[in-house]
Amino acid sequence: MPEKPRVTLREIAETAGVSRMTVSLALRGKGKISEETRARILKIADNLGYKPDPELGKLMSRVRASSSIPTHACLALLTSGPTRDAWKRYVTERKYVEGSVARARSYGYQVEEFWLNEPGMSHSRLGKIIWSRGIEGLIIAPIQGKLAGDDPRALKFDFDLFSAVEISETVKDPDLDRALHDQYTSTLRVIEELLALGYRRIGMVLERALDRRVNGRWTAAFARFQIYREPDRLIPPLILPEADRDAFRAWHREHHPDVIISVDRFGLRMIEACGLKIPGDVGYVSLDLDGLPAEYSWISGIDQNSKQVGASAVDLLVGAIQRGQRGVPELPVRIEVTGTWRPGKSTKPQGKRRRK
Structure with a gap:
């Protein structure tokens, strides 16, 4: 009788509606996951008949033991501007990053910043450095500077190596998945x-x-x-x-x-x-x-709601990573986040509204 296929983390994640990283952390008893979520994932895994792969476990133990430096899942945040910290002058962009970092952390990722305008550093070389560090996901913050004429705002990365998403839409080439305000x-x-x-x-x-x-x-x-x-x-x-x-x-x-x-x-x-x-x-x-x-x-x-825009960018990116989606998408996806009206003293009622 043929052996029943082994239940994978992906199957558990899809059933539970969480990421594979969250499933992995729950099964290992690691990470900042609520006890309620951990218990739910463990129950789903049990119902599906999940059994740990002992050979894989031994392999991962050897990998961890052979490395003196702890490894962490990491996403790259690509920023730009005349100086490394130029983007921090803008509250909207700081909130994009805050939302991205918080959502990435919830998936078990850290975020590391890389400056696109590093002197003497081409985009191609920077991409190779990021790839060599084992980073597979790129978050591209809005490109700093005014758009003028037909400036294409092209990024010359080898995108076939990465899953990538842009916050806003200041990059014109390539056309990537994006999260932006509506x-x-x-x-x-x-x-x-x-x-x-x-x-x-x-x-x-x-x-x-x-x-x-x-x-x-x-x-x-x-x-x-x-x-x-x-x-x-x-x-x-x-x-x-x-x-x-x-x-x-x-x-x-x-x-x-x-x-x-x-x-x-x-x-x-x-x-x-x-x-x-x-x-x-x-x-x-x-x-x-x-x-x-x-x-x-x-x-x-x-x-x-700029923090939510940043968070939505990470949702898109992690989904692409989990699907194994690399390179420029054939049909780019957009997530648009709704804004919220905030009344203030700069406007006031003008009297009875006339009927149309």
Whole structure:
């Protein structure tokens, strides 16, 4: 009678809805796993008829005994910018990394940072160094710097060696699996909230490079609103290469918006420079509250839930590693995380909402 196939960690993991790493830790009594989860996994393993492979166990014991340095599953975090720590200046990006590290830890992985702009280090050579260290997963943080012209933002790694995922979408080549904030839906949510407050002349002021970083999703959502909801009150968005007080003043004088949607302090600087009061003269909303300094905690806007974006990137990456998926995917996957509306004192009710 043929011998019944041995039950694998993958089968247990799929049945339990956890990673193979979690199953391995549970079976060995290791790691920071709740007793409830450990007991559930052990019960599933028993029901499936799992039996440890004694030969594999002996082999792993010999491997551990022969190494004086403890081994840890590790993922590589690829950061960029003019300096090694440039990305840390931005709260949104720090939260991406915090979310990534926390989620990686829950799978049993450590995260090690590598700087893409290391002097004298090509991407190809850096990739070989990462691979030689036994790292099989790459988390690519948003590329620092403004996007200009047709810059492809190409990474020249040998991606056939790795599973890889990008946070955001600043890398244009190759087209990888990505986790990002749902900028389009968040913009529509902001507009709905402003309409509910009674605002009717809604304007948008953006830095061109920032809108390019999100692939035009902010302006696309704004255009949709104006075409389908407010064609009789159309205010063209003011998209500028840099803050320009004179251009803003002329636009404001012509269109008289009663509220302005912007990002970071880009619109705020020009509003303040022109002597306008918020919310008395004009309301103000930020599409990324993390981009504002602490003194602007009173601003209404969108919490992009950036930690969850980072965590979702690791979910994608670990899934690819477990499937043995390497290289550039034929059909890249996107996970978009929903933002949360946070009301503040920079917007206020405008009186009774008129019926459409």
